[in-house]
Amino acid sequence: MTEEIIIAGFGGQGVLSMGKILAYSGVMQNKEVSWMPSYGPEMRGGTANVTVIISDERISSPILNSYDTGIILNQQSLDKFEKTIKPGGLLIYDPNGITHPPVRKDINIYSIAAADEAGKIGLSKVFNMIVLGGFLKLKPLVNPENIHKGLEKSLPARHHKLIPDNEKAIELGKELLIPVVVLN
Template identity: 70%
Template sequence: MKEEIIIAGFGGQGVLSMGKILAYSGVMQGQEVSWIPSYGPEMRGGTANVTVILSDRKISSPVVQEFDTGIVLNQQSLDKFEDSIKPGGTLLYDPNGITHPPHRTDLDVYTIDAAVEAARSGNAKVFNMFVLGAFLKIKPLVTVENVIEGLRHSLPERAHKMIPANEEALRKGMELVKKAE
């Protein structure tokens, strides 16, 4: 098993955190892991993306040009990375803010209304956990238990009080993901 993933969106959406949590979770499951963040100088509001590789064997290079899975959270990221997903790959996106839906017909495309759910929950900080939950429903590469443990390792101690809300959002995201029509 080897999964090459790009997660992309605006800074402040938890893109880098999502990748970091996924990477920590893979390490806890004994997987080989690569995590490479990329972001503009703006941080919040600028573009951000992270490449995560999870594998059951050594990773020869962390540099990836084509991805098995794309998780995109804004139109700019969809425009930039949709064509970088391998034929037969998976694309997961939040339709909020997407004006031109994916055009590829050779991908398995899924949606999660994470922005709507985060607003409904009254906690915008768990937006990325709805998305991560959706991804794990589609591709259960790591266990929910290891994701929760990954949260403990990646969140500062002062934010550990948010772990129950993150877990709830993660599980809700698993329920809400749907195949795009």
């Protein structure tokens, strides 16, 4: 099993930390992982993305140009990465701020209104975990126990009190997915 994922959105949406929590959970589940962020001028332009690979085998290139899954949180990233999802792959996007929704018919597409929901329940800080929950519902690569450990390892000790909120958000995300295109 090798899962190649691109997570992309605005800086500040928790793109890099979502990737880190997923990767650390993978380490806790004894998988090989890599986490390759965009850095430098790309980030300073307001968008952030990270390539996360989780595998049972030694990982070859940490840098890719096609992905099994895209987790997309803004229009620029959708424009950039929709075409890079492998045929038969998965695209999850938050429709908040999306004016041109995805158009492909050869990949599975789900929307998840995580930003709206996080605002409603007053947990905007864990918006990214709602999205992660949606992904894990469709691709349960890591089990909840190892996600808990991943959260403990990724978050500084002063934020450990927020772990229950993070886990609640992951569970909530699992209920919020709306299928847009589902291949047979």
